[in-house]
Amino acid sequence: MGQYTVGLNAHLLSLSQNYRGAGINQYIYNLLRFLPTVDGEGRYVAFLGEKRAQFPGIRLCFTPLPTALPPVRILWEQVFQPWALWQERVELLHSLAFVGPLFSPCPFLVTVYDLSFLHYPGSFRLWNRLYLSLFTRISVKKARRVIAISENTKRDLVKLLGVDERKVRVTYCGYDESLRPLPEAEIEEFRRRKGLPERFILFLGTIEPRKNLVRLLEAFSKIKGEGVKLVLAGGLGWGYGPILASVERLNLKEDVLLPGFVPPEEKVYWYNAAEVFVYPSLYEGFGLPPLEAMACGTPVVASKAASLPEVVGDGGVLVDPLNPDAMAEALLRLLSNPEERERLRIKGLRQAQKFSWELMAKETVSIYREALAERRPRL
DSSP: OOEEEEEOOOOOOSSSSSGGGHHHHHHHHHHHHHHHHSSSSSEEEEOOOOTOOOOSSEEEEOSOOOTTSSHHHHHHHIIIIIHHHHOOOOHEEEESOOOOOOSSSSOOEEEEOOOOHOOOGGGGGGHHHHHHHHHHHHHHHHOOOESSSSHHHHHHHHHHHOOGGGGEEEEEOOOOOOOSOOOOHHHHHHHHHTTTSSSSEEEESOOOOOGOOHHHHHHTTTTTTGGGEEEEESHHHOOHHHHHHHHHHHHOTTTTTEEEEGGGGHHHHHHOOOSSEOOOOOOOOOOHHHHHHTTOOOEEEEEEETHHHHHHEEEEEEEEEOOOOHHHHHHHHHHHHHHHHHHHHHHHHHHHOOOHHHHHHHHHHHHHHHHHOOOOOOO
């Protein structure tokens, strides 16, 4: 279709080594990384505030405004972005996180990761929830295409926001190529360096109510005599108090480790060192940690809620997240059965191969071309 110019609002990109480096940030980073390699025709312009960013093949337009601050980012998106799009002669804008500009000189797409602000409003500050609820609703109606990162999010968009399903496209996330099975010697060295127990169950993610960790702790309390520890790895999110209180209440202080935020380069070691990975979350737009664990060959027990069955498939054990007994039973079955763990390891590795960031980028380019080819009828 000849050369075309696509703009990408990447102001949520962060290269900081903290919790902001998860989820949405990985999607943005990997889309910018792979777009030039999968598309020889498109000219890409990324608007961002992260001055350390380097993406060969993409024109980077940095703003002097401190857009890491949400009010400033919103100001840029709604006031300055239309002018920037016009200056760069952008033909199609991809708004990479929920919201597009109310007034735009060109058509736009928007990526929606999940509708947690509607499902779990208590986990958001009031102004943030109101902003997302109103502006996401407006944006998905105005957008030429809406990208969802799972079929579950697509269903939510149609059901909760009334989006025409014909304009919603699903592109799954991928995982970093560094996540893979490691040699036993490397794993043992990491275990020794970190002082980790020989056998442990791993959870990796933000420590917050939506991850359903109180029920996980209740499940673990039923099997704690099996010579295995539970590691809850990840930064503390909102509402973590009851989770930490449950460790005390269930008398698990000696059996539960809380190492805090795990830097991206360490994740491969944590996944490999774990005997079982568990992810009992109540709601996810996609759920990267179970995919990452499968890519490392670690058996997975995950919740059969929201998008997680799409990610895990038959590569792990799916359990009712509201039933600690069922969770305990699944964990105990894997811990006591090396043959079952090996069977799941193989199936998990096979399932993980279905997902890649490069494939996500290729599918996104197809959506760009589809949106650019569409000509709205004159009124």
